[in-house]
Amino acid sequence: MLELFRSMIKEEWRMHSSFFGNRGFALFPVVIAAVSLLLSLSMILFGRIVSQTEVLLGLHYLFLFMGCMVGGFGLLGREVMNMRFGQLSLLAYSSRTLPISERLIFSNFIVKDVVYYFFLYVLPFTAGFAAGAVFVGPHYSFVMLLTTLFLSFCIGLSLVFLLTTIYANLGKKALLVILLVPVVFLLFLRGTGSVSFYALPPLALYLEPSVDAFLTCLVLILVPSVISLIFLKMDFPQSQKHYPNSFSKLADSMGFYGYSPLMAKDYLDFSRSGGGPGKLVFSFLVPVAVVWLFLPQLLQLVPGLDILVVFAVVVGMMASTMYNWLTEFDMFGSYSFLPLTAADVMRSKLNSYSLLNLVPLAVVLFAVLQAGRLQDLLHIVLLFVAVSMYVVSVTVYLTGLNTSFTLYSAGNFTTYLLAIGPVMLGLVLLAQLNFQLVLASAILVPVAGYVLRRSFVKWNL
Amino acid sequence: MISVKNLSKHFGTTKAVDNVDLHVQKGELFGLLGPNGSGKTTMIKMLTGQIRPGSGEISVHGVDVLAKPLRVKELTGIIPEQENPPSFLTAEEYLHFVAKVRKLKDIEEQCDWWFSYLDFGEQKDVLCKDLSRGTRQKLMLSQAFLHGPDLVIIDEPLINLDPLMQRRVKDFLKDYVKKGGTVFISTHILEIAREICTGMAIIYKGKLVFSGRMDDTAIGDRPLEEFFLELVC
Numbered sequence: 001m002l003e004l005f006r007s008m009i010k011e012e013w014r015m016h017s018s019f020f021g022n023r024g025f026a027l028f029p030v031v032i033a034a035v036s037l038l039l040s041l042s043m044i045l046f047g048r049i050v051s052q053t054e055v056l057l058g059l060h061y062l063f064l065f066m067g068c069m070v071g072g073f074g075l076l077g078r079e080v081m082n083m084r085f086g087q088l089s090l091l092a093y094s095s096r097t098l099p100i101s102e103r104l105i106f107s108n109f110i111v112k113d114v115v116y117y118f119f120l121y122v123l124p125f126t127a128g129f130a131a132g133a134v135f136v137g138p139h140y141s142f143v144m145l146l147t148t149l150f151l152s153f154c155i156g157l158s159l160v161f162l163l164t165t166i167y168a169n170l171g172k173k174a175l176l177v178i179l180l181v182p183v184v185f186l187l188f189l190r191g192t193g194s195v196s197f198y199a200l201p202p203l204a205l206y207l208e209p210s211v212d213a214f215l216t217c218l219v220l221i222l223v224p225s226v227i228s229l230i231f232l233k234m235d236f237p238q239s240q241k242h243y244p245n246s247f248s249k250l251a252d253s254m255g256f257y258g259y260s261p262l263m264a265k266d267y268l269d270f271s272r273s274g275g276g277p278g279k280l281v282f283s284f285l286v287p288v289a290v291v292w293l294f295l296p297q298l299l300q301l302v303p304g305l306d307i308l309v310v311f312a313v314v315v316g317m318m319a320s321t322m323y324n325w326l327t328e329f330d331m332f333g334s335y336s337f338l339p340l341t342a343a344d345v346m347r348s349k350l351n352s353y354s355l356l357n358l359v360p361l362a363v364v365l366f367a368v369l370q371a372g373r374l375q376d377l378l379h380i381v382l383l384f385v386a387v388s389m390y391v392v393s394v395t396v397y398l399t400g401l402n403t404s405f406t407l408y409s410a411g412n413f414t415t416y417l418l419a420i421g422p423v424m425l426g427l428v429l430l431a432q433l434n435f436q437l438v439l440a441s442a443i444l445v446p447v448a449g450y451v452l453r454r455s456f457v458k459w460n461l
Numbered sequence: 462m463i464s465v466k467n468l469s470k471h472f473g474t475t476k477a478v479d480n481v482d483l484h485v486q487k488g489e490l491f492g493l494l495g496p497n498g499s500g501k502t503t504m505i506k507m508l509t510g511q512i513r514p515g516s517g518e519i520s521v522h523g524v525d526v527l528a529k530p531l532r533v534k535e536l537t538g539i540i541p542e543q544e545n546p547p548s549f550l551t552a553e554e555y556l557h558f559v560a561k562v563r564k565l566k567d568i569e570e571q572c573d574w575w576f577s578y579l580d581f582g583e584q585k586d587v588l589c590k591d592l593s594r595g596t597r598q599k600l601m602l603s604q605a606f607l608h609g610p611d612l613v614i615i616d617e618p619l620i621n622l623d624p625l626m627q628r629r630v631k632d633f634l635k636d637y638v639k640k641g642g643t644v645f646i647s648t649h650i651l652e653i654a655r656e657i658c659t660g661m662a663i664i665y666k667g668k669l670v671f672s673g674r675m676d677d678t679a680i681g682d683r684p685l686e687e688f689f690l691e692l693v694c
Contacts, residue, residue: 268549337511
């Protein structure tokens with residue numbers, strides 16, 4: 001039991017560190033601590049519009065969501081892992097070849113995730129945040145915050161493990177249940193007023209410590225985990241999907257672009273992979289809508305701030321994550337025996353990226369129209385395009401075709417933040433001085449071009 | 462067709478390929494033999510421009526691989542060891558994808574011939590990621606011959622195929638060579654080499670320990686296994 005656990009921890013470490021070295025990955029928690037420290041220090045400003053209780057609310061839901069993400073990777077990340085490492089190479093699949101029960105493997109897998117992500121995220125984040133709070137004002141109990149954020153994370157993790165168990169046992173019928181759970185939860189909260197968001201047991205435990213609240217947390221973690229173990233089914237329903245040949249027509253229709261076969265493949269990979277076009281809605285449109293709703297609050301903090309400028313910058317940055325969608329199912333090894341270079345594949349991804357960017361562009365246009373500022377259309381569109389190009393060029397330079405894994409490197413993540421943060425802040429400040437200065441963002445276009453050219457050289461053989 | 466001089470490749474302190482010289486003539490069905498981890502795949506990756514050598518010279522089709530790796534990939538059919546593609550394209554779409562990348566037209570008949578010859582037509586509308594290893598191997602074999610190359614380089618050509626398909630692929634390769642093509646395969650299965658190869662080299666711990674024709678006097682009438690073990694043990 002202990003040996004399996006140790007091996008799983010080693011496997012998880014090596015899987016991550018194989019992409020960017022032991023030191024690069026080991027420093028990642030330090031970067032997380034530094035970011036949370038900065039976040040905490042920013043409360044000097046934001047503390048005027050956000051109360052400490054609201055901060056705690058945000059943090060606990062953030063870690064609940066993070067737990068869901070980590071757990072969800074067990075279900076949705078299978079495609080990525082299978083493609084990159086192959087099922088048989090992972091210990092989680094060793095019950096096929098070794099006399100170890102699936103239940104024992106799954107128990108170890110859960111404990112491994114809990115321990116691993118505690119040290120990777122929860123502990124450094126809490127330490128950084130609590131340290132920053134010492135300088136800013138509102139006091140946070142480090143031990144209590146660490147405990148309750150950890151409990152939030154575990155609840156998210158165990159909840160998603162339960163959902164994956166339901167999915168494994170019931171197949172598509174389970175999707176209805178999975179979709180109904182958050183709807184019912186939201187309806188319940190709505191029926192009892194928004195204050196019920198504070199009923200999240202770990203948050204309640206922090207705000208009003210009690211044995212009952214602590215026990216509730218434990219029940220919410222242990223019951224779904226035990227149910228998952230009892231009804232464990234490792235092999236998800238497998239079915240071969242059949243599709244007519246839609247590649248050729250698609251590639252022909254994209255013929256006006258360079259690399260149209262690769263772009264057509266990108267489109268089919270994107271639409272046929274787990275989540276499909278739903279990724280566009282849940283990973284982009286919903287977060288953008290939340291940002292749009294939240295931005296007016298900023299006016300309370302910085303009166304006279306040009307919301308549309310901030311929105312264009314934020315949407316440009318968020319749009320850059322689409323590059324990650326395009327690379328998550330690809331490795332250059334899949335093309336290395338064809339007459340293509342890594343730069344060719346990257347260029348094709350950027351072409352696909354520019355097509356996908358029509359969606360955020362439409363969002364920006366909609367925002368301009370809704371704000372009734374048609375006269376500023378050119379400035380805002382230019383700003384969005386420049387930011388999107390610049391941020392994606394930095395992403396390509398740092399991560400090549402391995403975006404989702406390579407950003408876990410402390411060095412890469414820090415460089416990414418330093419290359420993007422000051423530039424974005426500078427653009428917003430320039431616009432505050434004089435709106436016409438937004439046109440200065442045009443300089444980012446040739447800069448992005450230069451960074452991309454360097455990227456192609458860097459990632460080629 | 463293939464000429465290698467003083468070729469070396471080190472990974473850290475491991476000498477994957479160590480000062481190898483090798484020559485393969487046009488029209489040969491040449492086997493690179495060696496135990497697991499002996500450097501066969503590294504050799505193939507260097508021959509096809511997939512990785513750069515540490516030192517040495519490689520010429521394929523008379524083209525300097527180091528200077529023009531893309532040209533070599535254009536002229537050569539390549540089947541890597543790992544049965545790619547891990548793709549959301551169907552088998553049929555994948556062949557069309559390769560055809561588009563290689564700028565080929567009207568490949569329908571060719572595709573149908575391969576689906577029929579290797580008996581995987583019923584799987585042609587299945588996503589590549591859902592195909593069995595054997596079917597992926599058949600797909601990769603098909604894609605390598607689509608552009609009618611003069612040289613095909615195959616890493617472990619029969620490893621995932623059943624005996625019936627192994628027979629068909631062996632027959633195809635022999636016929637392909639008879640028509641003037643050249644095939645370079647790597648394998649650790651000696652029977653395959655004995656049955657179909659006209660020339661061979663044996664690599665062990667990165668060093669070339671034998672290179673010659675199948676009827677070389679050094680081998681004589683002995684079983685190939687005996688000769689092989691004598692060299693590597």
